[in-house]
Amino acid sequence: MPNFENRDDRPFGGRLGGRFGGHMGGRCGMMGEGRQGAVRHGNMYRFMVPVIAVSLMKLGKAHGYQIAQEAAKLAVTEGPMDAAGVYRVLRRMEAMGFVHSEWDTSGSGPAKREYMMSEEGMMQMERLMLKLKGIAAELKSLLDTYEGLLEKS
Numbered sequence: 001m002p003n004f005e006n007r008d009d010r011p012f013g014g015r016l017g018g019r020f021g022g023h024m025g026g027r028c029g030m031m032g033e034g035r036q037g038a039v040r041h042g043n044m045y046r047f048m049v050p051v052i053a054v055s056l057m058k059l060g061k062a063h064g065y066q067i068a069q070e071a072a073k074l075a076v077t078e079g080p081m082d083a084a085g086v087y088r089v090l091r092r093m094e095a096m097g098f099v100h101s102e103w104d105t106s107g108s109g110p111a112k113r114e115y116m117m118s119e120e121g122m123m124q125m126e127r128l129m130l131k132l133k134g135i136a137a138e139l140k141s142l143l144d145t146y147e148g149l150l151e152k153s
Contacts, residue, residue, distance in 0.1 A: 047076045048089050050132060053117065053125050056099065061116045063104070064090055090115055098124055 048071075055070035056062060062070070068086040075081045093099040098121030105111045117125070 048081070048085060050128055051075055052086055052089050053121065056115055056117050057125070061114050063112045063114055067115060093121065
């Protein structure tokens with residue numbers, strides 16, 4: 001069964017490895033699509049998946065553009081979120097069964113794809129958020145140690 005961390009069926013793109021499951025600098029996929037420095041803070045493109053998933057959970061059912069707008073509010077990077085990357089992540093998440101989509105033909109203009117989280121996607125998000133909470137605690141410990149060292153000097 002694929003999951004958000006499965007190295008063979010990853011929705012993140014880019015190279016995986018290391019403690020955080022991704023390489024945190026240089027060239028990357030998804031956000032940077034091979035461009036150097038596409039996202040600041042060490043190319044934290046991996047955070048697109050939880051940001052997009054939480055945005056979709058908040059919206060319930062939404063078009064890709066709406067998801068991208070909501071995700072931009074939650075982004076954990078300094079630079080803007082790549083809208084094309086949002087669509088790539090949504091397509092990969094759908095291929096893995098974490099997101100469902102259907103065409104919305106009710107409005108004027110061309111049909112738009114509407115996305116919603118699947119039950120499997122919700123379960124995967126729970127697992128991923130537990131992992132992110134652990135990472136957040138480790139980062140807090142690192143920052144507290146650093147601040148303690150600054151206070152001593």
